[in-house]
Amino acid sequence: MTSPSAEQQPFRPEHPALTAADPELAALIRAEEQLQAETLRLIPSENYVSRAVLEASGTVLQNKYSEGYPGRRYYEGQQNIDQVERLAAERARAVFGVDHANVQPYSGSPANLAVYLAFAEPGDTVMGMALPMGGHLTHGWGVSATGTWFRGVQYGVHRDTGLIDLDQVRELALKERPTILFCGGTALPRTIDFAAFAEIARESGAVLVADIAHIAGLIAGGAHPSPVPYADVISTTTHKTLRGPRGAMLMCREEHAKAIDKAVFPGLQGGPHNQTTAAIAVALHEAAQPAFRDYAHAVVANARALADALLARGFDLVSGGTDNHLVLIDLTSRDVPGKTAAKALDRAGVVVNYNTVPYDTRKPFDPSGIRIGTPSLTSRGLGTGQMATVADWIDRGVTAARTGDEDALAVIRAEVAEVMAAHPAPGLAI
Structure with missing residues (x-):
C-alpha cells in the first residue's frame, strides 16, 4: 500500500507561536482558512498555492537584506541568498524560454513601473488597452501614476465582437508613435495576437511589452501562445495562474537586460523580498512538471x-x-x-x-x-x-x-x- 503524497496528507497547523503572541490575528487567519475552504473562488486573479510555496514564503530568508544582484550585493552574508535568486531566475528562463529574467519586482505594478523607467522619459507617449475595455491601470490610464507622468493613449475592442480592434491599435500607434506599447490586460477572455502587436510595434518604433500577469501559468503550461518570440519585454505577476507567491518578474531579450535590471534596482526599489524569491523558485519548479501542463489545459x-x-x-x-x-x-x-x-x-x-x-x-x-x-x-x-x-x-x-x-x-x-x-x-x- 502506497503512502499518500505530502499534498494529500492532513495539514492542520495550529499556528502555535502566532496564537500565543497574537491570538486575535491568529483567529482571523483561521477564519480565512475556513472561508477559502468552504467557498467557491471564481475571481480569475486568485488561486491556491501549494504547501511548498507557503512554506518557502515563511522562512528565515525574511531576515536577510540583499540589495543588489547575485555576486554584486551591498551587504555581506549572501552565500545562500545569491543561490536562491540565481535558482529562481534560472528556472524562469527555462520555463518561459527567455534570455533574461529579473525576479526581484515586488508586484505587478512596480514591475510595469520599472519598464517605464527603463525605456521612457516623463511626458513620453505610452499606449495600452483602456481600463474599461479590459486593460490595466499601469498601462497609461489617467488615474494611475503612469497616466500622470506619461501621455497615455488607449485602444479598445470592437463593440460588436468584444475582440481587440487591431486596426485601431495600428492606426493609433502610427499616429501617436508611442515609446512603449502594452498588450495584455485584466479582463481579456480571448487569445492575444502577440505577432500582430509585434508588427505594429515595429512599424511605429515602440518597445512592445507583453503583460501576461493573468495568463503566465497558461503560457508556462502550453495552454496559451507565448509572447517570447515577439515581445521586447514580458511583465508578469507570479501568483494568479502561475500559482506562486504574490510577487512579479520581468523577462526580456538580452539586449534589454541591463536596462531592466538597473530600473528595478536601484531605480525603483531596495532589497528584494528573499522569502518571496524562494517561493517563486518553488512555483517555477512546479510549473516545469508535466502535472502543471495538465493543470493549465x-x-x-x-x-x-x-x-x-x-x-x-x-x-x-x-x-x-x-x-x-x-x-x-x-x-x-x-x-x-x-x-x-x-x-x-x-x-x-x-x-x-x-x-x-x-x-x-x-x-x-x-x-x-x-x-x-x-x-x-x-x-x-x-x-x-x-x-x-x-x-x-x-x-x-x-x-x-x-x-x-x-x-x-x-x-x-x-x-x-x-x-x-x-x-x-x-x-x-x-
Whole structure:
C-alpha cells in the first residue's frame, strides 16, 4: 500500500507561536482558512498555492537584506541568498524560454513601473488597452501614476465582437508613435495576437511589452501562445495562474537586460523580498512538471465549459465566450447591476468580482458586469463535468440578487460547501 503524497496528507497547523503572541490575528487567519475552504473562488486573479510555496514564503530568508544582484550585493552574508535568486531566475528562463529574467519586482505594478523607467522619459507617449475595455491601470490610464507622468493613449475592442480592434491599435500607434506599447490586460477572455502587436510595434518604433500577469501559468503550461518570440519585454505577476507567491518578474531579450535590471534596482526599489524569491523558485519548479501542463489545459477546458453552460442559460458573455481562464459576464439583460450580483453571490459562497464591460454605461464602482475564472476551482480538482453545476449556482444567485431572495442564497451556500468539502484545496490547513 502506497503512502499518500505530502499534498494529500492532513495539514492542520495550529499556528502555535502566532496564537500565543497574537491570538486575535491568529483567529482571523483561521477564519480565512475556513472561508477559502468552504467557498467557491471564481475571481480569475486568485488561486491556491501549494504547501511548498507557503512554506518557502515563511522562512528565515525574511531576515536577510540583499540589495543588489547575485555576486554584486551591498551587504555581506549572501552565500545562500545569491543561490536562491540565481535558482529562481534560472528556472524562469527555462520555463518561459527567455534570455533574461529579473525576479526581484515586488508586484505587478512596480514591475510595469520599472519598464517605464527603463525605456521612457516623463511626458513620453505610452499606449495600452483602456481600463474599461479590459486593460490595466499601469498601462497609461489617467488615474494611475503612469497616466500622470506619461501621455497615455488607449485602444479598445470592437463593440460588436468584444475582440481587440487591431486596426485601431495600428492606426493609433502610427499616429501617436508611442515609446512603449502594452498588450495584455485584466479582463481579456480571448487569445492575444502577440505577432500582430509585434508588427505594429515595429512599424511605429515602440518597445512592445507583453503583460501576461493573468495568463503566465497558461503560457508556462502550453495552454496559451507565448509572447517570447515577439515581445521586447514580458511583465508578469507570479501568483494568479502561475500559482506562486504574490510577487512579479520581468523577462526580456538580452539586449534589454541591463536596462531592466538597473530600473528595478536601484531605480525603483531596495532589497528584494528573499522569502518571496524562494517561493517563486518553488512555483517555477512546479510549473516545469508535466502535472502543471495538465493543470493549465484543464483551466482553459473548464473555462470554456463554464462559458458554454452560462450561454445555455441565456447569459451575455463579452466576446461570446473564452479562450483562456476568464469569463466576463454582462448582466445588463438580467436587470441586476454587477455589484449587486457579486455581493449576493458572495453571500451564496460563490466569490466573484464586479467588473466593467466594454462600453459600459454604468460607473466603474457600480458596473454592469461580473468577472469569473477557473484557476482556483481547477486547483481543487473540479472538472468540466461540474461546470454546469457552477453555472447553475451563478444563474440562481443572480436571480436571487434581483429578487432579494436571501433564502435561495443560503441554499446555494450549503450546496457549495458540500462540493468544496469533497475537493480539498492544496495548501489549506482545513
